[in-house]
Amino acid sequence: MDKDLYAVADFCLIPIGTASVSVAEEVAECQRILAKSGLKYKMHGYGTNLEGPWTQVSQAIHDCHAAVHATGAPRVATDIRIGTRIDRHIPPGEGNEGKVKRVEEILAKDNEANQH
Amino acid sequence: MDKDLYAVADFCLIPIGTASVSVAEEVAECQRILAKSGLKYKMHGYGTNLEGPWTQVSQAIHDCHAAVHATGAPRVATDIRIGTRIDRHIPPGEGNEGKVKRVEEILAKDNEANQH
Protein backbone atom coordinates (compact mmCIF):
# COMPACT_ATOMS: atom_id res chain seq x y z
CA MET A 1 0.00 0.00 0.00
CA ASP A 2 1.69 3.13 -1.22
CA LYS A 3 -0.16 6.02 0.31
CA ASP A 4 1.30 7.41 3.50
CA LEU A 5 -1.66 8.21 5.78
CA TYR A 6 -1.58 11.45 7.79
CA ALA A 7 -1.15 10.47 11.43
CA VAL A 8 -2.21 12.34 14.53
CA ALA A 9 -0.30 10.79 17.39
CA ASP A 10 0.90 10.96 20.96
CA PHE A 11 3.73 9.06 22.59
CA CYS A 12 5.28 8.46 25.98
CA LEU A 13 8.82 7.07 26.05
CA ILE A 14 10.36 5.31 29.06
CA PRO A 15 14.04 4.35 29.44
CA ILE A 16 14.64 0.99 31.16
CA GLY A 17 17.73 -0.15 32.99
CA THR A 18 19.00 3.31 33.89
CA ALA A 19 19.63 3.77 37.58
CA SER A 20 18.07 7.25 37.52
CA VAL A 21 14.55 7.68 38.85
CA SER A 22 14.02 10.81 36.77
CA VAL A 23 13.33 10.46 33.07
CA ALA A 24 13.45 14.20 32.38
CA GLU A 25 16.86 14.07 30.64
CA GLU A 26 15.61 11.41 28.25
CA VAL A 27 12.37 13.27 27.54
CA ALA A 28 14.39 16.45 26.88
CA GLU A 29 16.57 14.50 24.44
CA CYS A 30 13.38 13.45 22.61
CA GLN A 31 12.24 17.07 22.39
CA ARG A 32 15.58 17.94 20.72
CA ILE A 33 15.04 15.15 18.18
CA LEU A 34 11.48 16.31 17.50
CA ALA A 35 12.66 19.91 17.04
CA LYS A 36 14.88 18.67 14.20
CA SER A 37 12.12 16.50 12.68
CA GLY A 38 10.17 19.39 11.23
CA LEU A 39 6.96 17.87 12.58
CA LYS A 40 4.41 19.65 14.78
CA TYR A 41 4.73 18.44 18.38
CA LYS A 42 3.78 19.54 21.88
CA MET A 43 4.81 18.06 25.20
CA HIS A 44 2.28 17.56 28.02
CA GLY A 45 2.43 15.96 31.45
CA TYR A 46 2.39 12.33 30.29
CA GLY A 47 3.68 12.34 26.72
CA THR A 48 4.04 14.41 23.60
CA ASN A 49 1.51 15.15 20.85
CA LEU A 50 3.02 14.63 17.41
CA GLU A 51 1.58 14.63 13.91
CA GLY A 52 2.52 14.36 10.26
CA PRO A 53 2.78 11.74 7.53
CA TRP A 54 2.77 8.29 9.23
CA THR A 55 6.27 7.38 8.03
CA GLN A 56 7.77 10.59 9.39
CA VAL A 57 5.97 10.30 12.73
CA SER A 58 7.23 6.73 13.08
CA GLN A 59 10.76 7.72 12.06
CA ALA A 60 10.82 10.57 14.59
CA ILE A 61 9.85 8.22 17.43
CA HIS A 62 12.42 5.67 16.20
CA ASP A 63 15.06 8.40 16.29
CA CYS A 64 14.03 9.29 19.85
CA HIS A 65 14.69 5.65 20.79
CA ALA A 66 18.10 5.76 19.07
CA ALA A 67 18.98 9.05 20.79
CA VAL A 68 17.93 7.79 24.23
CA HIS A 69 19.93 4.59 23.68
CA ALA A 70 22.89 6.86 22.81
CA THR A 71 22.58 8.56 26.22
CA GLY A 72 23.15 5.16 27.83
CA ALA A 73 19.71 3.58 28.22
CA PRO A 74 20.07 -0.09 27.25
CA ARG A 75 16.34 -0.49 26.72
CA VAL A 76 13.53 1.88 25.77
CA ALA A 77 9.77 1.28 25.82
CA THR A 78 7.22 3.61 24.28
CA ASP A 79 3.46 3.80 24.27
CA ILE A 80 2.10 5.36 21.07
CA ARG A 81 -1.49 6.42 20.36
CA ILE A 82 -1.93 7.00 16.64
CA GLY A 83 -4.99 7.86 14.60
CA THR A 84 -5.84 8.27 10.93
CA ARG A 85 -9.01 9.36 9.13
CA ILE A 86 -10.19 9.42 5.54
CA ASP A 87 -13.50 11.25 5.95
CA ARG A 88 -11.83 14.63 5.60
CA HIS A 89 -8.48 16.27 5.05
CA ILE A 90 -6.58 17.36 8.17
CA PRO A 91 -4.72 20.63 7.52
CA PRO A 92 -1.09 19.71 8.32
CA GLY A 93 -0.27 20.47 11.94
CA GLU A 94 -3.86 21.07 13.00
CA GLY A 95 -4.95 17.55 13.96
CA ASN A 96 -4.31 17.55 17.69
CA GLU A 97 -5.14 21.24 18.22
CA GLY A 98 -8.34 20.89 16.22
CA LYS A 99 -9.53 18.10 18.49
CA VAL A 100 -9.03 20.20 21.62
CA LYS A 101 -10.77 23.18 20.00
CA ARG A 102 -13.90 21.20 19.12
CA VAL A 103 -14.25 19.89 22.67
CA GLU A 104 -13.72 23.36 24.12
CA GLU A 105 -16.44 24.76 21.85
CA ILE A 106 -18.89 22.17 23.14
CA LEU A 107 -17.99 22.93 26.76
CA ALA A 108 -18.23 26.69 26.14
CA LYS A 109 -21.89 26.18 25.22
CA ASP A 110 -22.46 24.53 28.64
CA ASN A 111 -21.22 27.72 30.29
CA GLU A 112 -23.40 29.95 28.12
CA ALA A 113 -26.42 27.80 28.94
CA ASN A 114 -25.62 28.01 32.65
CA GLN A 115 -25.49 31.77 32.58
CA HIS A 116 -29.09 32.08 31.34
CA MET B 1 -2.60 -3.92 50.31
CA ASP B 2 -4.24 -1.01 52.01
CA LYS B 3 -2.33 2.06 50.95
CA ASP B 4 -3.77 3.97 48.02
CA LEU B 5 -0.79 5.06 45.89
CA TYR B 6 -0.81 8.56 44.40
CA ALA B 7 -1.26 8.17 40.66
CA VAL B 8 -0.16 10.49 37.89
CA ALA B 9 -2.10 9.43 34.81
CA ASP B 10 -3.28 10.18 31.31
CA PHE B 11 -6.16 8.61 29.43
CA CYS B 12 -7.71 8.57 25.98
CA LEU B 13 -11.27 7.29 25.70
CA ILE B 14 -12.84 6.06 22.45
CA PRO B 15 -16.53 5.22 21.94
CA ILE B 16 -17.19 2.19 19.71
CA GLY B 17 -20.30 1.41 17.71
CA THR B 18 -21.51 4.98 17.38
CA ALA B 19 -22.13 6.04 13.81
CA SER B 20 -20.49 9.42 14.42
CA VAL B 21 -16.96 9.99 13.16
CA SER B 22 -16.39 12.75 15.71
CA VAL B 23 -15.71 11.81 19.31
CA ALA B 24 -15.76 15.41 20.56
CA GLU B 25 -19.17 15.06 22.27
CA GLU B 26 -17.97 12.04 24.22
CA VAL B 27 -14.71 13.71 25.20
CA ALA B 28 -16.66 16.78 26.35
CA GLU B 29 -18.88 14.51 28.46
CA CYS B 30 -15.73 13.14 30.11
CA GLN B 31 -14.50 16.65 30.89
CA ARG B 32 -17.82 17.32 32.65
CA ILE B 33 -17.35 14.16 34.74
CA LEU B 34 -13.78 15.13 35.59
CA ALA B 35 -14.88 18.63 36.62
CA LYS B 36 -17.13 17.00 39.22
CA SER B 37 -14.42 14.57 40.39
CA GLY B 38 -12.42 17.16 42.26
CA LEU B 39 -9.23 15.80 40.69
CA LYS B 40 -6.65 17.87 38.79
CA TYR B 41 -6.99 17.24 35.04
CA LYS B 42 -6.01 18.85 31.76
CA MET B 43 -7.06 17.92 28.25
CA HIS B 44 -4.53 17.83 25.40
CA GLY B 45 -4.71 16.80 21.74
CA TYR B 46 -4.75 13.03 22.33
CA GLY B 47 -6.01 12.49 25.84
CA THR B 48 -6.36 14.06 29.26
CA ASN B 49 -3.82 14.33 32.09
CA LEU B 50 -5.36 13.29 35.40
CA GLU B 51 -3.91 12.72 38.86
CA GLY B 52 -4.86 11.90 42.42
CA PRO B 53 -5.17 8.89 44.71
CA TRP B 54 -5.23 5.76 42.49
CA THR B 55 -8.74 4.73 43.55
CA GLN B 56 -10.18 8.13 42.70
CA VAL B 57 -8.38 8.34 39.36
CA SER B 58 -9.70 4.89 38.45
CA GLN B 59 -13.21 5.78 39.63
CA ALA B 60 -13.22 8.98 37.56
CA ILE B 61 -12.30 7.08 34.40
CA HIS B 62 -14.92 4.43 35.22
CA ASP B 63 -17.49 7.19 35.56
CA CYS B 64 -16.44 8.60 32.17
CA HIS B 65 -17.17 5.17 30.68
CA ALA B 66 -20.57 5.07 32.40
CA ALA B 67 -21.39 8.61 31.22
CA VAL B 68 -20.36 7.88 27.62
CA HIS B 69 -22.43 4.67 27.68
CA ALA B 70 -25.34 6.82 28.89
CA THR B 71 -24.99 9.04 25.79
CA GLY B 72 -25.62 5.94 23.66
CA ALA B 73 -22.21 4.37 23.03
CA PRO B 74 -22.65 0.59 23.41
CA ARG B 75 -18.93 0.05 23.88
CA VAL B 76 -16.08 2.20 25.17
CA ALA B 77 -12.32 1.55 25.02
CA THR B 78 -9.74 3.56 26.90
CA ASP B 79 -5.97 3.68 26.94
CA ILE B 80 -4.59 4.69 30.34
CA ARG B 81 -0.99 5.56 31.21
CA ILE B 82 -0.55 5.55 34.96
CA GLY B 83 2.53 6.03 37.11
CA THR B 84 3.38 5.83 40.80
CA ARG B 85 6.56 6.58 42.74
CA ILE B 86 7.74 6.04 46.30
CA ASP B 87 11.09 7.87 46.17
CA ARG B 88 9.48 11.18 47.05
CA HIS B 89 6.14 12.78 47.85
CA ILE B 90 4.27 14.37 44.94
CA PRO B 91 2.48 17.53 46.10
CA PRO B 92 -1.17 16.81 45.17
CA GLY B 93 -1.96 18.14 41.71
CA GLU B 94 1.64 18.83 40.76
CA GLY B 95 2.68 15.48 39.26
CA ASN B 96 2.03 16.09 35.58
CA GLU B 97 2.94 19.79 35.64
CA GLY B 98 6.13 19.08 37.54
CA LYS B 99 7.27 16.65 34.87
CA VAL B 100 6.81 19.23 32.10
CA LYS B 101 8.60 21.89 34.16
CA ARG B 102 11.69 19.73 34.72
CA VAL B 103 12.02 18.99 31.00
CA GLU B 104 11.55 22.65 30.12
CA GLU B 105 14.29 23.62 32.58
CA ILE B 106 16.71 21.23 30.89
CA LEU B 107 15.81 22.55 27.44
CA ALA B 108 16.13 26.16 28.64
CA LYS B 109 19.78 25.44 29.46
CA ASP B 110 20.30 24.35 25.83
CA ASN B 111 19.13 27.76 24.71
CA GLU B 112 21.35 29.58 27.19
CA ALA B 113 24.33 27.54 26.03
CA ASN B 114 23.52 28.33 22.41
CA GLN B 115 23.49 32.04 23.06
CA HIS B 116 27.09 32.07 24.30
Add this chain to the structure above:
Amino acid sequence: MDKDLYAVADFCLIPIGTASVSVAEEVAECQRILAKSGLKYKMHGYGTNLEGPWTQVSQAIHDCHAAVHATGAPRVATDIRIGTRIDRHIPPGEGNEGKVKRVEEILAKDNEANQH
Protein backbone atom coordinates in the same frame (compact mmCIF):
# COMPACT_ATOMS: atom_id res chain seq x y z
CA MET C 1 -22.33 6.43 39.65
CA ASP C 2 -22.79 3.25 41.62
CA LYS C 3 -22.66 0.41 39.13
CA ASP C 4 -19.29 -1.24 38.70
CA LEU C 5 -18.88 -1.90 34.96
CA TYR C 6 -17.39 -5.21 33.85
CA ALA C 7 -13.96 -4.44 32.42
CA VAL C 8 -11.98 -6.37 29.85
CA ALA C 9 -8.42 -5.10 30.12
CA ASP C 10 -4.76 -5.55 29.32
CA PHE C 11 -1.78 -3.96 31.02
CA CYS C 12 1.96 -3.64 30.65
CA LEU C 13 3.93 -2.55 33.73
CA ILE C 14 7.44 -1.08 33.59
CA PRO C 15 9.68 -0.44 36.62
CA ILE C 16 11.73 2.78 36.40
CA GLY C 17 14.96 3.57 38.17
CA THR C 18 16.09 -0.01 38.66
CA ALA C 19 19.55 -0.68 37.31
CA SER C 20 18.42 -4.01 35.82
CA VAL C 21 17.76 -4.22 32.09
CA SER C 22 15.46 -7.20 32.57
CA VAL C 23 11.95 -6.62 33.87
CA ALA C 24 11.14 -10.34 34.16
CA GLU C 25 11.36 -10.39 37.98
CA GLU C 26 8.88 -7.53 38.25
CA VAL C 27 6.50 -9.08 35.72
CA ALA C 28 6.69 -12.38 37.65
CA GLU C 29 5.84 -10.50 40.85
CA CYS C 30 2.74 -9.13 39.10
CA GLN C 31 1.68 -12.61 38.06
CA ARG C 32 1.86 -13.68 41.73
CA ILE C 33 -0.36 -10.75 42.69
CA LEU C 34 -2.83 -11.57 39.93
CA ALA C 35 -2.94 -15.22 41.01
CA LYS C 36 -4.16 -14.05 44.41
CA SER C 37 -6.67 -11.58 42.93
CA GLY C 38 -9.15 -14.23 41.85
CA LEU C 39 -9.47 -12.52 38.46
CA LYS C 40 -9.03 -14.19 35.09
CA TYR C 41 -5.66 -13.18 33.59
CA LYS C 42 -3.22 -14.36 30.92
CA MET C 43 0.28 -13.11 30.20
CA HIS C 44 1.45 -12.55 26.62
CA GLY C 45 4.62 -11.14 25.07
CA TYR C 46 3.90 -7.46 25.80
CA GLY C 47 1.47 -7.40 28.71
CA THR C 48 -1.20 -9.35 30.52
CA ASN C 49 -4.89 -9.76 29.71
CA LEU C 50 -7.04 -9.20 32.79
CA GLU C 51 -10.78 -8.93 33.32
CA GLY C 52 -13.43 -8.57 36.00
CA PRO C 53 -15.43 -5.85 37.72
CA TRP C 54 -13.69 -2.49 37.02
CA THR C 55 -12.90 -1.82 40.67
CA GLN C 56 -11.22 -5.20 41.13
CA VAL C 57 -9.23 -4.92 37.89
CA SER C 58 -7.99 -1.48 38.96
CA GLN C 59 -7.20 -2.72 42.47
CA ALA C 60 -5.21 -5.67 41.10
CA ILE C 61 -3.07 -3.39 38.94
CA HIS C 62 -2.62 -1.00 41.89
CA ASP C 63 -1.45 -3.94 43.98
CA CYS C 64 1.04 -4.91 41.25
CA HIS C 65 2.49 -1.38 41.51
CA ALA C 66 2.71 -1.69 45.30
CA ALA C 67 4.36 -5.11 45.03
CA VAL C 68 6.89 -3.93 42.45
CA HIS C 69 7.69 -0.90 44.59
CA ALA C 70 8.25 -3.34 47.47
CA THR C 71 10.88 -5.16 45.40
CA GLY C 72 12.83 -1.90 45.22
CA ALA C 73 11.57 -0.06 42.14
CA PRO C 74 11.21 3.61 43.11
CA ARG C 75 8.90 4.33 40.20
CA VAL C 76 6.47 2.24 38.15
CA ALA C 77 4.68 3.15 34.92
CA THR C 78 1.87 1.09 33.40
CA ASP C 79 -0.05 1.22 30.16
CA ILE C 80 -3.61 -0.07 30.55
CA ARG C 81 -6.11 -0.80 27.79
CA ILE C 82 -9.58 -1.18 29.27
CA GLY C 83 -12.94 -1.69 27.64
CA THR C 84 -16.55 -1.86 28.76
CA ARG C 85 -19.79 -2.61 26.91
CA ILE C 86 -23.48 -2.39 27.72
CA ASP C 87 -24.95 -3.97 24.58
CA ARG C 88 -24.70 -7.45 26.02
CA HIS C 89 -23.59 -9.34 29.11
CA ILE C 90 -20.05 -10.72 29.10
CA PRO C 91 -19.94 -14.08 30.88
CA PRO C 92 -17.36 -13.51 33.63
CA GLY C 93 -13.89 -14.47 32.47
CA GLU C 94 -14.83 -14.83 28.81
CA GLY C 95 -14.27 -11.30 27.53
CA ASN C 96 -10.73 -11.54 26.20
CA GLU C 97 -11.01 -15.16 25.06
CA GLY C 98 -14.31 -14.46 23.33
CA LYS C 99 -12.74 -11.69 21.29
CA VAL C 100 -9.97 -13.98 20.02
CA LYS C 101 -12.47 -16.72 19.22
CA ARG C 102 -14.65 -14.46 17.07
CA VAL C 103 -11.66 -13.29 15.01
CA GLU C 104 -10.44 -16.85 14.58
CA GLU C 105 -13.88 -17.93 13.34
CA ILE C 106 -13.80 -15.20 10.68
CA LEU C 107 -10.29 -16.19 9.59
CA ALA C 108 -11.26 -19.88 9.53
CA LYS C 109 -13.84 -19.04 6.86
CA ASP C 110 -11.05 -17.53 4.71
CA ASN C 111 -9.26 -20.86 4.81
CA GLU C 112 -12.40 -22.78 3.94
CA ALA C 113 -13.04 -20.43 1.03
CA ASN C 114 -9.46 -20.88 -0.18
CA GLN C 115 -9.77 -24.64 -0.24
CA HIS C 116 -12.65 -24.55 -2.70
Add this chain to the structure above:
Amino acid sequence: MDKDLYAVADFCLIPIGTASVSVAEEVAECQRILAKSGLKYKMHGYGTNLEGPWTQVSQAIHDCHAAVHATGAPRVATDIRIGTRIDRHIPPGEGNEGKVKRVEEILAKDNEANQH
Protein backbone atom coordinates in the same frame (compact mmCIF):
# COMPACT_ATOMS: atom_id res chain seq x y z
CA MET D 1 19.91 8.16 12.10
CA ASP D 2 20.29 5.32 9.67
CA LYS D 3 20.10 2.14 11.69
CA ASP D 4 16.71 0.52 11.87
CA LEU D 5 16.29 -0.69 15.45
CA TYR D 6 14.72 -4.10 16.03
CA ALA D 7 11.30 -3.51 17.57
CA VAL D 8 9.29 -5.77 19.82
CA ALA D 9 5.76 -4.42 19.76
CA ASP D 10 2.09 -4.92 20.49
CA PHE D 11 -0.86 -3.03 19.05
CA CYS D 12 -4.60 -2.71 19.47
CA LEU D 13 -6.56 -1.11 16.61
CA ILE D 14 -10.03 0.38 16.98
CA PRO D 15 -12.26 1.54 14.09
CA ILE D 16 -14.25 4.71 14.82
CA GLY D 17 -17.46 5.84 13.19
CA THR D 18 -18.66 2.38 12.16
CA ALA D 19 -22.13 1.57 13.40
CA SER D 20 -21.07 -1.96 14.34
CA VAL D 21 -20.41 -2.77 17.98
CA SER D 22 -18.17 -5.68 17.04
CA VAL D 23 -14.64 -4.96 15.84
CA ALA D 24 -13.89 -8.61 14.99
CA GLU D 25 -14.11 -8.06 11.20
CA GLU D 26 -11.58 -5.23 11.38
CA VAL D 27 -9.23 -7.21 13.61
CA ALA D 28 -9.47 -10.15 11.21
CA GLU D 29 -8.59 -7.82 8.33
CA CYS D 30 -5.46 -6.79 10.27
CA GLN D 31 -4.47 -10.42 10.76
CA ARG D 32 -4.67 -10.90 6.97
CA ILE D 33 -2.39 -7.88 6.47
CA LEU D 34 0.06 -9.18 9.07
CA ALA D 35 0.10 -12.62 7.43
CA LYS D 36 1.35 -10.95 4.25
CA SER D 37 3.92 -8.80 6.10
CA GLY D 38 6.34 -11.63 6.75
CA LEU D 39 6.69 -10.48 10.35
CA LYS D 40 6.20 -12.63 13.43
CA TYR D 41 2.84 -11.82 15.08
CA LYS D 42 0.39 -13.35 17.53
CA MET D 43 -3.08 -12.16 18.45
CA HIS D 44 -4.26 -12.14 22.08
CA GLY D 45 -7.40 -10.93 23.83
CA TYR D 46 -6.62 -7.21 23.68
CA GLY D 47 -4.17 -6.73 20.82
CA THR D 48 -1.54 -8.43 18.71
CA ASN D 49 2.14 -9.02 19.45
CA LEU D 50 4.30 -8.03 16.48
CA GLU D 51 8.05 -7.75 16.00
CA GLY D 52 10.72 -7.02 13.39
CA PRO D 53 12.77 -4.10 12.11
CA TRP D 54 11.09 -0.87 13.34
CA THR D 55 10.30 0.38 9.84
CA GLN D 56 8.56 -2.84 8.86
CA VAL D 57 6.59 -3.04 12.10
CA SER D 58 5.42 0.54 11.58
CA GLN D 59 4.59 -0.11 7.92
CA ALA D 60 2.55 -3.20 8.83
CA ILE D 61 0.44 -1.25 11.32
CA HIS D 62 0.04 1.57 8.78
CA ASP D 63 -1.19 -0.98 6.25
CA CYS D 64 -3.68 -2.32 8.81
CA HIS D 65 -5.07 1.23 9.10
CA ALA D 66 -5.28 1.53 5.31
CA ALA D 67 -7.00 -1.86 5.04
CA VAL D 68 -9.52 -1.07 7.79
CA HIS D 69 -10.26 2.29 6.14
CA ALA D 70 -10.86 0.32 2.92
CA THR D 71 -13.52 -1.75 4.69
CA GLY D 72 -15.41 1.48 5.38
CA ALA D 73 -14.12 2.81 8.71
CA PRO D 74 -13.69 6.57 8.31
CA ARG D 75 -11.38 6.79 11.29
CA VAL D 76 -9.01 4.37 12.99
CA ALA D 77 -7.19 4.72 16.32
CA THR D 78 -4.43 2.40 17.49
CA ASP D 79 -2.51 1.99 20.71
CA ILE D 80 1.03 0.70 20.12
CA ARG D 81 3.52 -0.49 22.72
CA ILE D 82 6.97 -0.70 21.21
CA GLY D 83 10.34 -1.52 22.74
CA THR D 84 13.94 -1.58 21.59
CA ARG D 85 17.15 -2.66 23.31
CA ILE D 86 20.86 -2.39 22.54
CA ASP D 87 22.31 -4.47 25.40
CA ARG D 88 21.98 -7.68 23.42
CA HIS D 89 20.85 -9.05 20.07
CA ILE D 90 17.29 -10.33 19.88
CA PRO D 91 17.13 -13.39 17.61
CA PRO D 92 14.54 -12.34 14.97
CA GLY D 93 11.07 -13.44 15.98
CA GLU D 94 12.00 -14.38 19.54
CA GLY D 95 11.49 -11.06 21.34
CA ASN D 96 7.96 -11.43 22.62
CA GLU D 97 8.17 -15.19 23.19
CA GLY D 98 11.47 -14.82 25.00
CA LYS D 99 9.96 -12.38 27.46
CA VAL D 100 7.13 -14.78 28.35
CA LYS D 101 9.58 -17.67 28.71
CA ARG D 102 11.79 -15.81 31.19
CA VAL D 103 8.83 -14.91 33.40
CA GLU D 104 7.54 -18.48 33.27
CA GLU D 105 10.95 -19.81 34.33
CA ILE D 106 10.92 -17.52 37.37
CA LEU D 107 7.40 -18.61 38.31
CA ALA D 108 8.29 -22.28 37.80
CA LYS D 109 10.90 -21.91 40.57
CA ASP D 110 8.14 -20.68 42.91
CA ASN D 111 6.30 -23.94 42.33
CA GLU D 112 9.40 -26.05 42.89
CA ALA D 113 10.10 -24.17 46.11
CA ASN D 114 6.52 -24.73 47.25
CA GLN D 115 6.78 -28.46 46.74
CA HIS D 116 9.68 -28.80 49.17
